[in-house]
Amino acid sequence: MSSFAMQLKEIQPSQLYISEVKLKKVRTFLEDVDVRSLDPIPIKRIGDATFFTDGHTRALALMEQGLEEIEVYWDEDDLDWLQYLICLSWCEDANIREIADLRERVVDHSTYRRLWHKRCDAMQKAVEEGNYEGVHTQRIVDPEEKSRIGEVVLRSLPAWFGIEEALQGYVRGVADTQFFTVQIGDRPVGFISILEHNEFTSEIYCMGIYGEVHGRGLGKELLRTAEACLRGEQKKFLTVKTLGDSLPDQGYERTKWFYRSMGFFPLEESKEIWVGTPCLLMVKPLGMRTWGI
Numbered sequence: 001m002s003s004f005a006m007q008l009k010e011i012q013p014s015q016l017y018i019s020e021v022k023l024k025k026v027r028t029f030l031e032d033v034d035v036r037s038l039d040p041i042p043i044k045r046i047g048d049a050t051f052f053t054d055g056h057t058r059a060l061a062l063m064e065q066g067l068e069e070i071e072v073y074w075d076e077d078d079l080d081w082l083q084y085l086i087c088l089s090w091c092e093d094a095n096i097r098e099i100a101d102l103r104e105r106v107v108d109h110s111t112y113r114r115l116w117h118k119r120c121d122a123m124q125k126a127v128e129e130g131n132y133e134g135v136h137t138q139r140i141v142d143p144e145e146k147s148r149i150g151e152v153v154l155r156s157l158p159a160w161f162g163i164e165e166a167l168q169g170y171v172r173g174v175a176d177t178q179f180f181t182v183q184i185g186d187r188p189v190g191f192i193s194i195l196e197h198n199e200f201t202s203e204i205y206c207m208g209i210y211g212e213v214h215g216r217g218l219g220k221e222l223l224r225t226a227e228a229c230l231r232g233e234q235k236k237f238l239t240v241k242t243l244g245d246s247l248p249d250q251g252y253e254r255t256k257w258f259y260r261s262m263g264f265f266p267l268e269e270s271k272e273i274w275v276g277t278p279c280l281l282m283v284k285p286l287g288m289r290t291w292g293i
Contacts, residue, residue, distance in 0.1 A: 003040035081212035089185025244278025
């Protein structure tokens with residue numbers, strides 16, 4: 001585990017309350033300890049959000065001692081990051097942006113359990129049942145906002161968008177497309193960009209979801225939102241380009257499986273569309289039912 005120093009104000013909380021009992025214990029513990037000997041606190045970065053995954057009470061107690069910078073490390077545990085992003089959205093809704101904002105949210109332990117633990121337990125149960133609080137899709141019309149969101153999401157997916165020149169091309173290109181986000185609260189966690197070809201056909205120009213929440217149905221929700229809009233415009237076909245089968249790649253195999261599950265069919269593979277890279281063109285007749293998986 002490699003640790004490093006980071007400004008407290010640059011790390012967002014992911015919980016809404018602090019237990020007064022726990023805070024008093026930590027304060028007492030810190031009275032006889034050299035803070036330089038403390039274990040670092042785990043944090044996580046998803047997109048443009050850097051947040052605590054644990055250690056909120058210790059972080060607040062250290063702030064009370066006048067520390068502006070603490071030792072942290074990147075949390076590599078396989079946690080349910082969708083749940084963390086929901087918690088992060090709760091904090092943002094409550095205007096809790098840094099650890100100092102929790103000073104007014106120190107409550108007695110029974111209140112802490114009632115307001116925080118019970119809410120988290122209910123959210124966890126809902127997520128396990130496929131009900132994601134605060135998750136919704138939204139259409140974005142501002143070109144600069146499209147590019148900003150696109151860049152944040154694509155930079156989190158280096159396995160698919162690791163070539164800087166290509167990434168910048170997408171960032172510029174999405175500004176002139178129909179653009180939809182899937183969001184948790186006010187925070188986009190993915191997007192789909194649709195390019196119109198003619199009165200009958202549109203194309204998925206670019207699509208990305210934070211890797212930490214792949215497999216949770218967010219991509220399906222995005223695609224269904226875009227398709228509903230295109231049907232309203234009387235479009236007949238939706239196409240997408242992806243890596244051709246002649247160049248096997250595990251990541252793109254998952255991508256192609258996703259599109260097939262959503263009703264897309266392989267049309268042809270070409271080595272002329274992308275110079276030096278086989279391109280598979282897939283097409284979906286709009287209005288066709290999906291597999292329902």
